[in-house]
Amino acid sequence: MLNHGAVDRIFHALGDSNRRAIVERLSRGTMSVSDLAKPLDITLAAVVQHLQVLEESGLVRTEKIGRVRSCQLEPGGLRVAEDWLSNRRGLWERRFDRLGELLDGPERPNPTPRKKTKT
Amino acid sequence: MLNHGAVDRIFHALGDSNRRAIVERLSRGTMSVSDLAKPLDITLAAVVQHLQVLEESGLVRTEKIGRVRSCQLEPGGLRVAEDWLSNRRGLWERRFDRLGELLDGPERPNPTPRKKTKT
DNA sequence: TCCATACTTAAGTATCTGCTTGACCATCTA
DNA sequence: TAGATGGTCAAGCAGATACTTAAGTATGGA
Numbered sequence: 201m202l203n204h205g206a207v208d209r210i211f212h213a214l215g216d217s218n219r220r221a222i223v224e225r226l227s228r229g230t231m232s233v234s235d236l237a238k239p240l241d242i243t244l245a246a247v248v249q250h251l252q253v254l255e256e257s258g259l260v261r262t263e264k265i266g267r268v269r270s271c272q273l274e275p276g277g278l279r280v281a282e283d284w285l286s287n288r289r290g291l292w293e294r295r296f297d298r299l300g301e302l303l304d305g306p307e308r309p310n311p312t313p314r315k316k317t318k319t
Numbered sequence: 320m321l322n323h324g325a326v327d328r329i330f331h332a333l334g335d336s337n338r339r340a341i342v343e344r345l346s347r348g349t350m351s352v353s354d355l356a357k358p359l360d361i362t363l364a365a366v367v368q369h370l371q372v373l374e375e376s377g378l379v380r381t382e383k384i385g386r387v388r389s390c391q392l393e394p395g396g397l398r399v400a401e402d403w404l405s406n407r408r409g410l411w412e413r414r415f416d417r418l419g420e421l422l423d424g425p426e427r428p429n430p431t432p433r434k435k436t437k438t
Numbered sequence: 439t440c441c442a443t444a445c446t447t448a449a450g451t452a453t454c455t456g457c458t459t460g461a462c463c464a465t466c467t468a
Numbered sequence: 469t470a471g472a473t474g475g476t477c478a479a480g481c482a483g484a485t486a487c488t489t490a491a492g493t494a495t496g497g498a
Contacts, residue, residue, distance in 0.1 A: 211330075211334050211339060215330050215335075216456080218456085220326075233475065234474060242456080243458065266466075267475065268474065273408075278405075278407060285400055288392070288397060289392075295347070352444075361486085363444085363446095364447085369486085386445065386494060386496070442496085442498105446491100447492075448489100448491090451486105452487085454484080454486090455485085456484095458481085459478105459480090461478090463475085463476075465472100466471105466474095467471090468472100
């Protein structure tokens with residue numbers, strides 16, 4: 201399971217609940233490492249390690265100013281994950297619609313915006 | 320990190336690349352366990368274990384018909400993850416916009432991190 | 439009935455992960 | 469300049485995780 205594309209790193213990073221908690225807090229605003237650590241019931245060092253993972257995955261950007269490291273969300277990272285999910289869901293739901301058509305005619309209450317059929 | 324809400328289970332499940340590969344294939348159509356296993360370079364038993372995790376997280380539904388277990392995607396599971404992500408991103412981007420307005424216009428690429436106030 | 443197919447389950451293992459401790463460095467404030 | 473504050477780094481450990489093997493069950497077909 202040693203893959204390591206961008207998507208892999210992002211979903212791996214989001215797989216941990218403390219890291220998701222960090223993303224959650226950062227979505228409400230930029231924050232220092234020790235501010236992030238405060239409500240987290242783990243040591244500062246552990247938070248730093250989580251931040252490393254988050255930064256390598258592209259979900260978070262950090263910048264050190266003086267002795268304080270300021271952390272902020274990188275929305276593009278979230279976007280990548282979101283897109284992966286919505287593409288998969290889209291594929292499935294389109295397939296499902298087509299099956300519905302086959303089974304009982306063109307009576308779909310949910311009009312999927314159809315573009316060109318690829319493949 | 321022994322949380323275990325729905326979101327936790329879903330992101331944990333998506334954290335593994337083989338499990339994501341399974342979701343990927345299932346997004347293209349219903350499939351049996353051994354069909355899923357074929358391109359995966361791990362044993363059938365391992366695939367069954369991954370499917371267990373996916374099913375418990377609500378990302379996949381399976382049904383046994385005769386001796387074949389047929390697996391399909393549960394789009395609602397993907398939806399939960401998607402929503403979590405887009406909510407966080409939304410929060411961040413809305414904050415970002417507001418800050419941009421405050422500063423001087425709708426196009427601030429780099430919000431200056433404020434550092435002077437203590438407490 | 440016999441064999442193959444399609445899983446299922448349990449037990450064991452190697453590797454990974456999250457976390458801690460403790461020593462350390464850099465910056466700020468009095 | 470001294471001490472406090474904020475963060476960094478490395479080593480090590482316990483438990484989680486992904487995986488394997490091996491033995492077993494249920495179903496389908498000849």
